[in-house]
Amino acid sequence: MIKRSLHLRDIILLALIGIIFGVIYFAAGFVYNGLTVLLTPIGYGPMANDLTMGIWCMAGPLAGFLLRTPGAAFLGEFLGAAVEMLLGDQWGAANLISGAVQGIGSELGFTFTLYKMYNWLTLLIxxxxxxxxxxxxxxxxxxxxxxxxxxxxxxxxxxFISMFVFSGILVKLITNLLQRAHLIKH
Known part of the structure; x- marks a missing residue:
């Protein structure tokens, strides 16, 4: 079932996802910095970005999975990046570009399934x-x-492992918890 428009409840949920994940993304900056410090002496400092990237991409898949509307994954990711920027993270306005790129990447996964499948395969894609x-x-x-x-x-x-663990497995677990709590209906 594809919803073609967002209702007020959907917009509120999208805003909440953006705010919650903006705070998580801000905190992830400290994890990223710590990993960079630990990995740099052994020549793997740049890998801190790849190990933490899945954290920074969780809002898109969660929004796409919960709202099941074209564009929801992009908006969720972009809003999370905007909130992270407003909290004063180290990347500033460049977050908006990263949020847009990550939103496009997330949205593509749902596009390939034509917004009809919402399961493990969708999260893998x-x-x-x-x-x-x-x-x-x-x-x-x-x-x-x-x-x-x-x-x-x-x-x-x-x-990829970071993406699948955080933006795949963890997003699916969050979705399952929300469904069991009867906070979302599908």
């Missing part, structure tokens, strides 16, 4: 599209093109 889109963005933004092939493979695999 969304994790894959998020991994490819965000890795491509980091290729240009963070200079991933300067890393060796071996390092790129390790970083890509780490990013």
């Amino acid at each position: 969304s994790s894959l599209t998020l991994t490819f889109v965000t890795f491509g963005w980091d290729w240009f933004r963070n200079g991933y093109n300067h890393f060796s092939g071996q390092m790129l493979i390790i970083m890509f695999i780490a990013r």
Whole structure:
């Protein structure tokens, strides 16, 4: 079932997802910085980005999975990034660009299923599209093109695992909890 428009309840839920995940994203910045400090002496500092990327991409799949409306995944991710920026994180307004890129990656996963399937396969596809889109963005933004092939493979695999754990498994568990609590109906 595809909903073509958002109702007030959907807009409120989308706003809540953006606010809650904006706070989570802000806190994830500290985890990212800590991992960077720990991994840099052994030459894997840039991998902190890939290990934590799944955290920063949770709002999109959750919004898409809960609202089941085209554009919901993009909006959820973008709003989360905007709230993170407003909280004063270290990346500032660049968060809006990252939020848009991550939102596109998340939305693509639901687009490939034509907004008709909402199961593990959808979350796997969304994790894959998020991994490819965000890795491509980091290729240009963070200079991933300067890393060796071996390092790129390790970083890509780490990013996919992070995406699947946080934006796949954890999102599905959150959705299941919300359904069991009768807070959402599908």
